Amino acid sequence: MKVTALPLEQLRLRTSEKWREYPDDVLPLFVAETDFPLAPAITRALEQALRAGDTGYVASRNPLAAAYAGFAQRRFGWTPDPARMRSTADVSMGIVEILRRVIRPGERVIVNPPIYPPFFDLVDEAGGTVERVPLRDTGDAWELDLDAIAAALVDGARAVLLCNPHNPTGTVHSAESLDALARLAEEHGAVVISDEIHAPLAQSDAGFTPFLASGEAAGRIGYAVTSASKAFNLAGLKCAVMIAGAEDTTAVLRNLPVEVEWRTGQFGLIAAVAAFSPESDEWLDGLLATLDENRRLLASLLAEHLPEARYRIPDAGYLGWVDLGGLAWGPNPARRILREAKVALSAGPTFGAQGAEHVRINFGTSPEILTEAVARIGRMRTDPLAGQE
Ligand SMILES: Cc1ncc(COP(=O)(O)O)c(C=O)c1O
Known part of the structure; x- marks a missing residue:
């Protein structure tokens, strides 16, 4: 098509x-x-919702997690457990809500500039302090500077706000570097929150790896936040997915105030389910x-x-x-x-x-x-x- x-x-x-x-x-x-x-499946789903006046609150029992699990399986060969997902209004809000619960006020959060500018503000909004560890320019590509990240973690940084794929460079981080990042974070008692909003737009030759699928350590200490909003242009409809890989990180998502999930947009959820379905x-x-x-x-x-x-x-x-x-x-x-x-x-x-x-x-x-x-x-x-x- x-x-x-x-x-x-x-x-x-x-x-x-x-x-x-x-x-x-x-x-x-x-x-x-x-x-x-x-995408035609989204237009159809939204038209049907409009005709039915289906404009109430998002249902607690909704098909978003299962739809995303299916999408991740088909596109990335990864099957996250729907029981480990929660929704919220957008990726930014998901990042802030998780960060608030995994750091104490003032603790440092690593970001990798050049970076999507609101990352600086999101750390601030969550009460953290930004620790800048720039991407490394190898001369023909960008990559995570794992040595500098390790030094920041040794020095007390408590979390890494990862962008995978990276905005603005469009870098898909290698599976090896993601696994190495996860091990470093685990070793130093830190967590990684991986913003994967651009993941559906990774080109097939890039070999995209979801952070939580990069290795066992990532599954234990990682969170991913993603949405259909960049690939399918749905940012105004307000729906994102937060994903955990282990029991205690899932508990963090489960214990978020119920309002975090209630802020999900009903049209956003309807559109995201259509976006993540095989039809799209x-x-x-x-x-x-x-x-x-x-x-x-x-x-x-x-x-x-x-x-x-x-x-x-x-x-x-x-x-x-x-x-x-x-x-x-x-x-x-x-x-x-x-x-x-x-x-x-x-x-x-x-x-x-x-x-x-x-x-x-x-x-x-x-x-x-x-x-x-x-x-x-x-x-x-x-x-x-x-x-x-
Ligand atoms: C890396 C990244 N994260 C988050 C966002 C914002 O997403 P949302 O509107 O879901 O908060 C964008 C928007 O361009 C982005 O590029």
Whole structure:
């Protein structure tokens, strides 16, 4: 099934953040929403719910955990136990609620910048202190800096907030590095919370491993939080899944206040069940094929219009992390690009100090929009004002 992004005039009818933050002369390639239509099984499920007025509270006995277990089995060869899952409104809330229960106020939580900027705030919201352990750049890839993580754990950090796959670099962490991380955490009495919101978008050549499936230690000390919201563009409907791998970590989920689960959106749950059902597999395969084309298209567009840019094709997702340092457009090129090229990108410095001179480009869009956006930015190279703040 070919999955094709909607044309601009239809997208402009949307009222979400991506389409309302900037005026119509700006091409929005910033926030992680996609420009694709909904998967047909989701549209059908939501239409049926609307017709039935099925807009009450999420049922305690609901099919989400079983649907996710089936999805994980088909897509990742991993069968998490539905009895070890709870739902909540979104991945961010799941992370905060778990963190609150596994650290004491002020304790340190490791994050790996450049990182999805709200990670800094989520640790803060949960009462923790952010400990930055940057990803290691090997020259042609990024990886977890296990030595530096070990040092932080020896020094007292109590938790690791992992991003797998990683936003913004699109890195799928190797099974070996995940297992090594889990062992280190266990050795030092720490836990790992793995944000796997981009996992359904891991390309098949990347060999994605769910953290909890990476080894026995991960099963004992890990939590995963995930959702259908990035792959299926359902962020506004509010539904995420928290997963534990052992009896005592499951007890943490079970003992969360009942309100944490009651905040799950009924439409979010209905849509997520349809997304995770086998009915949506063909659509997701089609989306992955489209994103595979787009991640390569971005490489060729940058080579053509911005040859100074450095970009590595991501393993997963629809976010491209681009180093524009070669252009000397200053520490935050997104600001200048918005003003001069009328293209909205995510600002690199918000992802941590490693994001200076970087931008994040959302390529979950049509080849036409992506091409126009990069061409517009490329025209700044010939602008005599470029490079001056
Ligand atoms: C890594 C990561 N975690 C969490 C989120 C936010 O998810 P939610 O809206 O479910 O809180 C995003 C959104 O882009 C993300 O990229």
